[in-house]
Amino acid sequence: MTEEATYSGPNRIFSGIQPTGNLHLGNYLGALKKFTDLQNEGWEGIYCVVDLHAITMPVEPAALQDQTRQIAAAMMAAGLDPDTSTIFVQSSVRAHTELTWIFNCVARMGWLEKMTQFKDKSGKDSERASVGLFDYPVLQAADILAYKATHVPVGEDQKQHLELSRNIAARFNQQFDAPGFFPLPEGLIEGPGARIMSLKDGTKKMSKSDPAENSRINLIDDADTIARKIKKSKTDTHGDMPETVEGLEGRPEVANLVGIYAALSGQSDEQVLAEFGGKGFGTFKPALADLAVDHLSPITQKMRELLDDPAEIDAALRKGAEKANAVAEPIIEEVRRVVGFWQA
Incomplete structure (x- = not known):
């Protein structure tokens, strides 16, 4: 599905990292370093620890909290400045979940059934997988469009999800007679370091879930x-x-x-x-x-140093949540109006 790209808002980057497992060299070269480079080039960047995505698979609550701080610490240590970029935790901004439900009513089952990552993650027993895992790409679309992000750094394994986000944005704009309301986000072309492979098998991507x-x-x-x-x-x-x-x-x-x-x-x-x-x-x-x-x-x-002083991390994440809410809430208010929800 396509739409004339009439969106006229500012350029804005959104990206997120799941708080599962230890971050590694591939995450740094493929994501964190690029985020910092984009920040230094003057892009407005919104960077998120996507804990709502993390719970689509079984996760220990205490580990989730620890790894959330670890991701935030890595973002800051790699050079992201909380005063320049927005660094926050996904679950602290409710616009993500509200927009996901609205997009659930815009997206089509056939679109989601084509998503290869669900098949990969659910394995042979897909009937026992969570609904959240199946709906994961719609939440990704909401993550991006809650901020009307125009650009998304994506790896090869996320290009299909970005295309779904574009389809959802176009369908929303068309269905609610709101041309150009949401941008059709574009992928940023990744350069060197975009795909770092395992040190033990050069045909497999370096992964934080690899038992080796x-x-x-x-x-x-x-x-x-x-x-x-x-x-x-x-x-x-x-x-x-x-x-x-x-x-x-x-x-x-x-x-x-x-x-x-x-x-x-x-x-x-x-x-x-x-x-x-x-x-x-x-x-x-x-x-x-x-x-x-x-x-x-x-x-x-x-x-x-940051992990030894979690109060500094938490303060940066609270500040980031305030900044993220300040961007997302007016957009969600406008979405409610466009959809026709009653407002006091």
């Missing part, structure tokens, strides 16, 4: 742990580092390590191979470990 601890570099890992994980990372039996990008084909683990080095150093794969091509992994891995430690250690230290 050595498959990822956690943001709270110390320098020795980072170096050890990189030293033990899987390569292959095809010899030394290739000298050209073409030589990375068919070598997913090596390509992943080169990609990590490139993303951390701000270089291209070609530049990395110009320096290390033809050399052994005994040379490359220590250099990568040093680079990763230099880049991540300040973030790890800041995260630990």
Whole structure:
């Protein structure tokens, strides 16, 4: 479904991170670093710890609270400034759930049944999955459109959900004769570091849910742990580092390590191979470990300082919730009027 893009409001970014598991290098390069770069480029950014999404799967309440603070600490340690960007917890802004219900009455079952992520997460026993897991993409649409966000940094696995958000926005605008009321949010093209793979399997994305601890570099890992994980990372039996990008084909683990080095150093794969091509992994891995430690250690230290003083995190999240509510509530008031809800 498409609509003439007549929205004339300000450009605004929305993105969220689930408070489940430890954040890792892939989360940093694929999300947190990009959020900070966008902030420094002058974008208005709204960044959310999406705890409502987290409970679509079983979760321990105490762990949810701890991990919510950990995500917020990581956002701040990576460079997001609570005075410049909006950092808050999803459940503290009720506009998300209210707009989800309205969008539930706009979206179509056929749209949701096409969502591949539900099939992946629910497995073979989808009838035992929660309704919330099935409806997860509608909540995502509400997350974005509660702020009339125009742009969303998305990974490959979220492009289908972004398209659903666009369809819901277009359907709402059409159904309620409100052209241009909601923007049709666009995905921001991701550059280097958008897809960091497992250190143990270059064909699988680095994941906080992977039971193999050595498959990822956690943001709270110390320098020795980072170096050890990189030293033990899987390569292959095809010899030394290739000298050209073409030589990375068919070598997913090596390509992943080169990609990590490139993303951390701000270089291209070609530049990395110009320096290390033809050399052994005994040379490359220590250099990568040093680079990763230099880049991540300040973030790890800041995260630990923040987590040692949760009052600072909580104060930033309360302030962020106030800022988020100040944006979302007028939009929801207008939605109520457009839909025809009674208002005192």
